[in-house]
Amino acid sequence: MIEYLRYLGAEALDFLGNLGRASLMWGRALSGLPQWNDIGLLMRQIYNIGVLSLVIIILSAFSIGAVIALQFHTQLAKFGAEDAVGVGLAMVLLRELGPVVTALLFAGRAGSAITAEIGLMKSTEQLSSMEMMGVDPLRRIVAPRLWAGMLCLPLLTAIFNVVAIYGGVVVAVEWLGADPSSYWIGMQDVVELWEDLGKGMVKSVFFAVLVTWIAVYQGYDTVPTAEGIGMSTTRTVVLSSVMVLATDFLLTLSMYGDFG
Amino acid sequence: MQMRTIEISVGAFVLAGALALVFLAVKVSGVDLTASRDTYTVQARFNDVAGLRERAKVSLAGVTIGRVARIEADMNYGEAIAVLELNGQPGNLPLDTGARIVTEGLLGARYVSLSLGIEEDYLTEGDMITDTQGALVLESLIGDFVTKMGAN
Numbered sequence: 285m286i287e288y289l290r291y292l293g294a295e296a297l298d299f300l301g302n303l304g305r306a307s308l309m310w311g312r313a314l315s316g317l318p319q320w321n322d323i324g325l326l327m328r329q330i331y332n333i334g335v336l337s338l339v340i341i342i343l344s345a346f347s348i349g350a351v352i353a354l355q356f357h358t359q360l361a362k363f364g365a366e367d368a369v370g371v372g373l374a375m376v377l378l379r380e381l382g383p384v385v386t387a388l389l390f391a392g393r394a395g396s397a398i399t400a401e402i403g404l405m406k407s408t409e410q411l412s413s414m415e416m417m418g419v420d421p422l423r424r425i426v427a428p429r430l431w432a433g434m435l436c437l438p439l440l441t442a443i444f445n446v447v448a449i450y451g452g453v454v455v456a457v458e459w460l461g462a463d464p465s466s467y468w469i470g471m472q473d474v475v476e477l478w479e480d481l482g483k484g485m486v487k488s489v490f491f492a493v494l495v496t497w498i499a500v501y502q503g504y505d506t507v508p509t510a511e512g513i514g515m516s517t518t519r520t521v522v523l524s525s526v527m528v529l530a531t532d533f534l535l536t537l538s539m540y541g542d543f544g
Numbered sequence: 545m546q547m548r549t550i551e552i553s554v555g556a557f558v559l560a561g562a563l564a565l566v567f568l569a570v571k572v573s574g575v576d577l578t579a580s581r582d583t584y585t586v587q588a589r590f591n592d593v594a595g596l597r598e599r600a601k602v603s604l605a606g607v608t609i610g611r612v613a614r615i616e617a618d619m620n621y622g623e624a625i626a627v628l629e630l631n632g633q634p635g636n637l638p639l640d641t642g643a644r645i646v647t648e649g650l651l652g653a654r655y656v657s658l659s660l661g662i663e664e665d666y667l668t669e670g671d672m673i674t675d676t677q678g679a680l681v682l683e684s685l686i687g688d689f690v691t692k693m694g695a696n
Binding site for chain 1: 550554571
């Protein structure tokens with residue numbers, strides 16, 4: 285019994301310690317705002333994290349938009365309400381699917397890469413040799429990745445939404461023959477700038493902070509062995525996915541929940 | 545990978561993201577970038593606005609000419625007052641213009657449909673439309689029908 289209690293206490297302390305180290309790392313890395321001569325590092329990270337994620341984002345967005353439009357169309361056609369396909373698609377994408385799916389893909393594509401890269405740097409002692417040379421690895425390695433992630437995910441989300449809406453156009457309008465003007469006009473009538481697009485983008489910023497933070501910390505705190513890096517990478521993907529979905533529920537609740 | 549190529553592709557990426565945002569704002573949420581058009585508001589008093597929402601459209605002969613800005617309850621008379629925001633300048637809707645709440649299609653949204661009157665004077669800012677017909681509430685309609693059938 286006492287042993288269980290001790291186990292629980294150790295786990296709790298471990299969790300708090302992790303949280304504290306992660307917060308410290310995050311705060312210290314971001315406290316020095318990006319400086320002009322670090323811009324090259326930032327560029328490289330935006331390239332690695334953002335540009336190289338474009339392909340998977342665009343392919344997934346197109347398929348998801350097409351599938352949702354197809355499902356909506358077949359169901360709504362039963363009520364003769366095919367005109368609502370555009371509205372439904374835009375609402376679902378802007379409010380939920382866009383930010384969430386992009387964040388999940390981002391965690392799988394970019395988050396795991398960040399963890400593995402930093403983990404390998406740690407296990408080959410590149411991080412400690414940097415410290416030895418008087419270069420702050422937080423500033424040189426961690427900060428550019430955090431900034432790049434926070435910049436890239438909202439942009440990727442916007443691109444995801446646009447491509448998915450076009451995927452919907454291809455299926456609903458070009459293929460199934462919905463009326464293009466009611467597709468667009470219906471969307472414009474209902475979708476609101478802040479309520480739908482703005483809040484979706486706010487969500488995406490939250491997810492960006494979450495995913496890059498988890499990815500960088502898992503790499504930075506990895507057990508410096510081959511097995512350790514593998515476990516950290518797995519943890520990054522699992523933890524970010526779960527946290528994104530859980531945070532999404534909380535954000536939706538606080539943004540759209542009606543407590544009146 | 546050359547730094548130059550990286551910088552160019554990053555620039556293109558950021559530009560694409562910004563363009564995507566603009567596209568979403570303009571094409572999807574229908575933000576009108578041109579300066580806010582002239583509008584004036586009139587009020588309409590309904591016995592029942594069930595199902596009418598704010599931002600619902602106001603139409604004349606099927607053409608959208610404005611939207612519902614607010615809906616308030618008049619506690620004194622137990623009626624609802626819908627504030628209608630109409631495009632353009634006052635001076636083309638007669639004083640005895642009528643307003644009806646109708647439904648778009650079978651399951652569609654409620655909106656306000658105006659019908660022109662014959663007065664010489666026109667509605668101006670803040671005027672009240674009194675010739676109205678409120679929303680059809682299916683339940684009360686069925687209720688009426690059942691009571692009448694019972695009476696017969």
